[in-house]
Amino acid sequence: MSAADPTRLSINQMTVRQLSLPELTGACARLGVTGVGLWREPVRLYGVEAAAKLVRDAGLAVTTLCRGGFFTTAPDLDDNRAAIDEAAALGTDTLVLVSGGLPPGGRDLGAARERIADALAELAPYAAERGVRLAIEPLHPMYAADRCAVSTLDQALALAERFPASQVGVVVDTYHVWWDDRAPAAVARAGAQGRLHSFQVADWTTPLPEGVLNGRGQLGDGCVDLRSWRERVDAAGYAGPVEVELFNDALWARDGAEVLEETVRRYAEHVL
């Protein structure tokens, strides 16, 4: 295999959201990328079954579906069951959860995490029956209030550990955990438990944009030691895909196929 071997690389759809699903799958196949991470909204617009066939026919695996969650404010369990069904239909075993932040007027992150645990208890068996694992993604602490009360890998694991590893695990996304000196030990623990369900990479660049959602840096543009994190998850026994998930206004403004090619190069340079 060449130094730029992309066979472990998965491209999350949001990284090049300017591409349609057929454009995305076509470009991935041409570049030798073997997996894609998908999002519910564009998949539903295209049609779940049609998307499943499109990806399958392109020889691609669906590495994750984003996302279920938002359990802390009037959780919509029916919608989460629909997300699980969609994951199963797409042939992925991993539904990524963005768990939800504080409810309106709320100030208790611990209580919010208990609501997340309650929702997991409802959903995990349903998911397991369909071959889908729920993967809790700890989000950077800057999202604790409004998006995800689970801010560290330790917290995500503490929630996951209440359930069988085959049902509930965690996502390790470098953008969210790179700063955390306790995360390496948590990665090892997650791996040993078989709960390391997904590994995503993005770089950290500053200044952060307003709202702090769409400033995830292209691989190599920031200060995250991406290769060390990849080696760390590998050392923890992870052998799954490396999924690149960038939300970045500047990347979205460019030609999607060009961004995709750049991402494959950057993956080889900074992660592989």
Next chain:
Amino acid sequence: MSAADPTRLSINQMTVRQLSLPELTGACARLGVTGVGLWREPVRLYGVEAAAKLVRDAGLAVTTLCRGGFFTTAPDLDDNRAAIDEAAALGTDTLVLVSGGLPPGGRDLGAARERIADALAELAPYAAERGVRLAIEPLHPMYAADRCAVSTLDQALALAERFPASQVGVVVDTYHVWWDDRAPAAVARAGAQGRLHSFQVADWTTPLPEGVLNGRGQLGDGCVDLRSWRERVDAAGYAGPVEVELFNDALWARDGAEVLEETVRRYAEHVL
């Protein structure tokens, strides 16, 4: 004492940076506020000795001077010694440190923290001779790359513990630590060690502004349980001032005296 007793309240100068030093000290004295936190730049513009006299004549204590630090990129130890001298001249025993982020091209936060430790070793004895304690402020992890490689109270304490408690301690600022489920235990440890050198309050509001510097919320506007944090530092043996430090473009655009009065009210409602 009334329910709105402000005798423990200190107003950090940046909260109402639209006020001149004489306006600030006059307004604080009128409102019964007994302390101010000062910043080097406006103090030097006014003159250090003149500022010291102004504050003293108004019957106010200087609770902290902000700031020394930025130790990770070509640290300027002479400038930090000057900051220590200024703290001593102003009669405060606490110099707040913003320790610095990653050096250009750097990706190793642990190495950055070691450079911070090196600088502390140089400066702490010098400060102690002048009656000044160095107070490491852990900054929210969203500042890890570009402002402060010390992201948690645990990390700040791990650095401080290499030195005598009379020389190096920590700042607990609710804005930076509110999300951290390990911070309460660290507060207790810091208190037991006599290293809880300053307690600052600000609320967390979203969405965060571009650059994430000037979105610190007025007390009560956000989701931080400020009273619980005040009770927590008190339970740890802290009996010092409660310093309100807000950087907020919307507050800076308003009449400073009005913001100051509002802050005293909010302190009584949400912290006291």
